[in-house]
Amino acid sequence: MIMKFIFLDRDGVINKDPAWAGKDYVTSWEDFEFLPGTLEALKNLTDNGYKIVVISNQAGVGKGLYTKEGLYEISGKMLDKIESAGGKIYSIQYCMHKNEDNCDCRKPKTGMFKNATKDIEVDFSKTYFIGDSRRDIEAGDTIGCKTILVLSGKIKDGKEVASWPIKPDFIKKDLREAVKVIIGGADV
Numbered sequence: 001m002i003m004k005f006i007f008l009d010r011d012g013v014i015n016k017d018p019a020w021a022g023k024d025y026v027t028s029w030e031d032f033e034f035l036p037g038t039l040e041a042l043k044n045l046t047d048n049g050y051k052i053v054v055i056s057n058q059a060g061v062g063k064g065l066y067t068k069e070g071l072y073e074i075s076g077k078m079l080d081k082i083e084s085a086g087g088k089i090y091s092i093q094y095c096m097h098k099n100e101d102n103c104d105c106r107k108p109k110t111g112m113f114k115n116a117t118k119d120i121e122v123d124f125s126k127t128y129f130i131g132d133s134r135r136d137i138e139a140g141d142t143i144g145c146k147t148i149l150v151l152s153g154k155i156k157d158g159k160e161v162a163s164w165p166i167k168p169d170f171i172k173k174d175l176r177e178a179v180k181v182i183i184g185g186a187d188v
């Protein structure tokens with residue numbers, strides 16, 4: 001049986017973009033605040049049999065703004081909260097490189113998608129990538145996913161998308177609304 005995957009960005013999708021705390025990166029648990037409805041949306045996906053994969057650029061580690069250990073600590077606390085609410089995350093992929101490192105994983109490249117699904121048959125055309133930035137939409141499109149831009153992070157107005165060479169398949173207010181596209185219940 002082919003496993004059903006959903007790929008998600010983290011900052012601006014699961015939790016508030018760190019701009020809320022006046023920062024470029026979530027550098028500590030104090031900067032991490034779940035967006036409204038996120039925990040329910042993740043439970044909903046889990047209950048519907050989806051394997052949830054988080055795909056997140058965290059160049060702040062490469063820049064020395066926080067450590068890998070610090071990132072894992074934030075992740076662990078995030079997972080505790082998600083699991084207490086009934087959700088389950090299958091895999092978390094972080095790219096800690098800087099742009100100039102020219103790695104294969106930093107979005108819009110697709111290394112993290114491949115890494116999370118190594119040795120597993122995935123029909124990417126039947127999966128979604130939900131993100132809050134142009135880079136997310138480009139990464140999702142390159143790997144062959146359907147893409148959903150949520151307006152809960154960096155971009156507040158869907159009109160901006162008009163100038164993008166690669167456009168999302170859907171634009172939704174937040175993760176809760178995006179999940180309705182995937183499992184039904186939305187006017188799409």
Ligand SMILES: [Mg+2]
Pocket residue numbers: 009010011012013131132133153
């Ligand atoms: Mg983001």
